[in-house]
Amino acid sequence: MAELTYREAVAAGIAQEMERDERVVFLGEDVAAAGGVFKTTVGLLEKFGPCRVRDTPISEQAIVGAAMGAAMTGLRPIAEIMFSDFFGVSWDMIANEIAKARYMCAGQLALPLVIRTANGSGSRFGAQHSQSVENWVMAVPGLKVVAPSNPADVKGLLAAAVRDPDPVIFFEHKGLYATKGEVPDGEHVDRLGTAKVLRQGSDVTIVALAAMVPRALQAAQRLEKEGISATVVDLRSLVPLDTKTLLVETKKTGRLYTVEENPRLCGWGAEIASIVAEEAFYDLDGPIVRITTPHVPLPAADELEDNTVPTVERIVETVRRTAG
Amino acid sequence: MAELTYREAVAAGIAQEMERDERVVFLGEDVAAAGGVFKTTVGLLEKFGPCRVRDTPISEQAIVGAAMGAAMTGLRPIAEIMFSDFFGVSWDMIANEIAKARYMCAGQLALPLVIRTANGSGSRFGAQHSQSVENWVMAVPGLKVVAPSNPADVKGLLAAAVRDPDPVIFFEHKGLYATKGEVPDGEHVDRLGTAKVLRQGSDVTIVALAAMVPRALQAAQRLEKEGISATVVDLRSLVPLDTKTLLVETKKTGRLYTVEENPRLCGWGAEIASIVAEEAFYDLDGPIVRITTPHVPLPAADELEDNTVPTVERIVETVRRTAG
Amino acid sequence: MASDDIDRSTRLALYRSQIEIRLLEKRAYELFLQNLIKGTSHLSLGQEAVAAGFAVAMRPDDYTYCTYRGHSHTLARGAPMLGVLGELMGRRCGLMGGKGGSMHLTSVAHGVMGSYAIVGAHLPVAAGAAWSAQLRGSGQVSLCFFGDGTCNIGAFHEALNFAAVWKLPVIFVCENNQYMEYTPIRSVTAVEHPAADRAAAYGLERIVVDGNDADAVYRKARESIDKARGGGGPSLIEAMTYRTSGHSRADPAKYRPPGELEEWTKRDPIALYRARLLELGFEESELRAMDSAVQRAVDEATEGAKASPTPPLEVIDKDVWADGGSSWRN
């Protein structure tokens, strides 16, 4: 096992798949010569050449649209949208075109493509470069949604996304790029749609995603000391959703908490809470509590940003106050 | 009281506000000379002239962006986006610009504007012209969201939206345009953020929006005959959300059903179910059940479309099966 | 260019394609009136020469990307009439089994890679298909059809620049039928020719062609397709034409200035082409036989579609994913 940063795992995952399958191509803004503004794609141009690794104009509709056209004609494109906020300018392509094409034509077209993007807060970039929009995508039928929390998952799930025959939106978390972790040597391919139980507890179940995963784990450690034993589930994938693991783990403790970075209303936590409120109602010992970013745009200044997104303190405090 | 169609109520509401306040202006595609593709704005050009009622190019970013620029400089624009599906091509303007501007500048800018749009299914237009995207908008902090179910509410809530100092997204339902109803004579202004209890029952509470409201009412009538007494709440507004009415009405019956047209995952029903699962947990007598369009794009053919969106039958059958 | 540069069989193909479109679109209109086609439908009556001229010039493996006004292009590539009418009528025999409807005709087997109902969306997609052809070295060309109104939306701009910079084998064809829905295009566009007057903005040649003359269209199609196939990059072509029906089913087209329809009807592409063929020595009887054969095919397709059952409800949950299903959970 090698230790890689989350950032390096991105390039490693792309490289693994480009080596394996020459239909895999990669395009985006400043991704080739510059290696990406987050340095996630350093070395790919050198390795795979300018035909397969390409810099584009600032034209997100063209980038995503080109990926769609290429996917339906035999390639397996990976498109980078630099910040997930820019899904705004390519939303028609993502939500109306890519998501619906196969369904509308009754399966005549296949769209094996991946859209990678940097999601989430923590960089003091302000409201237009810090959003968590995984719930935007989850709300659109026809898109698979992945959001890894660690380098091994980045590589393995990215490989799985590239091999998947359907469009996959791959959320990398800006706040995790610098984090490190062991990544299996050699070919590493994970499975979409599988959550991971990172910690088994007996009192409450905490479900988290991406950058909220390490916070949930830290919160669980602190709660442990206070005598509250928490299961922590890393969702990893929103579509397909591993409802089996969710339901099983919730039933075991009887109490569910979701920790999400997207703003409160209609977040993925609401979806999960609703599934549980319908399908595991009689196994619940108390209210389902969502710990979310409040329903506000994100502020820029350090203290403001840090205190808007769920913190370890807020998770601990919320569970402590309500798990009684 | 005059009887108007839902369609006529739109023009009536706009005309009322344009007469009252000369800062109110209106722009969109084919809205002026042609009176709108749904004939919702017939007569406005004649009444208010080509400076205040304007046809635009097919440029949704420019339409919404122009409304934003006009709103922050002293006008009160109403922009029409012909189909809500086209929020896809103007999503950056809606979700990233309009929704966030006031917050980012700490209140220096005001954006009193309305974006009207035709939402929903029932016209056999296929997946790109039939979506219900009210949950897309609800998920974005900074936008108010209204979706009336009858002509009186159309006029009254549209007037309230125009007078509101914040951006309001106003969803008209395509499938309701031809329906008729009494509309109060003279100036009619309603209040945003207020749900209406249309029917009081004792066994279950059914919450619906827009075209799902008449279906919920019909379902309630049928259920009545089977001995199940249902409260029906017309939400009318998603943001602000009348959680008071929701919680009160749910607590009275102990059972909550939501009926929504947007696709299943992260719909507004999930938000409401989650609020109730957290805040009224101990008042619930059974699972919260969401009746939704399944998580698929909409098919075009008559029978397919009709059987994808929640039907009266499906509501009745679901409540019957689960309310026991 | 001389009029004998196009061979006899090509001319017949051009004629036949136009007639097929005309008769099928007329039938579609009748079926609306009988309420056998629901929803909306956007006919290409009056614009047949554009679809025919390009399709006849294409190689079978070239790609077509079109809009909601795409029955013509779908037919012109050889998709079966039964599949087209069946889709319009929402029947099981439809090209997409009723799931897509009239605005989304797709027939991948015939190179019709989709009809796109959001204005402008398919331009980048067509560029992407061209990129794929370029990378795969397949020699395929991607053809993208859209209207005058489409030239004012952002995706147009992005796709044109993108295609030009990457020298992609894609041809953007603007069918300028003078209107964006009900609004005259000149009232919402800063230049006279919404496409051609912008070619220079992408380093491309300014091309305007008579869209009611199938030969003229065919020649430009050949030229631009050859260029694209040879690595010469994209073209942007503006074909001047007119739709003689309303924008869509619901439109009585009252916005037309008096006399405009009549002027254009004089330049009906099929009447013009028929006259030219007769001038060039084709037999009236041969053309008449072709007309009848096509009419019979349309009638047959109509009967076939009418006889076809409505789609089974199970398809609602099918084909969201490549595994054939729509499950989002385990």
Place this chain on the structure above:
Amino acid sequence: MASDDIDRSTRLALYRSQIEIRLLEKRAYELFLQNLIKGTSHLSLGQEAVAAGFAVAMRPDDYTYCTYRGHSHTLARGAPMLGVLGELMGRRCGLMGGKGGSMHLTSVAHGVMGSYAIVGAHLPVAAGAAWSAQLRGSGQVSLCFFGDGTCNIGAFHEALNFAAVWKLPVIFVCENNQYMEYTPIRSVTAVEHPAADRAAAYGLERIVVDGNDADAVYRKARESIDKARGGGGPSLIEAMTYRTSGHSRADPAKYRPPGELEEWTKRDPIALYRARLLELGFEESELRAMDSAVQRAVDEATEGAKASPTPPLEVIDKDVWADGGSSWRN
């Protein structure tokens, strides 16, 4: 044009504005290195003449719309240095109290209607403000600044056509600094001048101006502003310039070909302008006094911002709505 068409006080204003931007941007850079400015920040070092030239030509009630690279434009309109630096440092004294950050500087009191961080988004918004001015008959003009890379995004196209058709009093100013982030603009654009070579696509005049010459910029600004104010409609102006720092904080700008930076540094707008002023008979001492005064102002603003507390956490829930709050429920 003769160089004495610009009066003495205007010339001093142009000089002062450039110096203010230069010294404040340099200070911002130092504050990054001290980690007193977090996140990102996009400096206008080398591009000062564009902001100065336009701002000095504007009426106080005209509107400025700019991008994340907007410190320069915000300052040039007269926004206080303390507010700008405070915002960059995330302090309570910031123009937006730390809520917006460096990419979103806004000072409505000075006509700065926002800095927009999504490329292209503000072009339609600026057009909308111009529409409002037109309707209100206020005579205001809307000025919109953006980069070369922005000319390839859809919103550019939509805004330009829209403004041209409606003859809006808006001026679109492309600051062509040769790069979109790290990628040379010519490698991703189909024409040499991403803005000017597209003016004709919107029926507008082709205008390229030396963006490192404040007088040249000022003259074009006057001309286009007068035209817009007089009802003559929009302009699209491409100002050729160069940023001598990286794209943003994180960028060492290694992508520059050797010698390029040096060439452009020779054409430093402030050095050029200073030399011109001396040539025209301004006193070295007068300029030096101005330099010092500005430096003192920057130092004071720095101290003031450092002394300012961080924002109170309560503002997180403020100002989503006009009522000052963020409640989405009753």
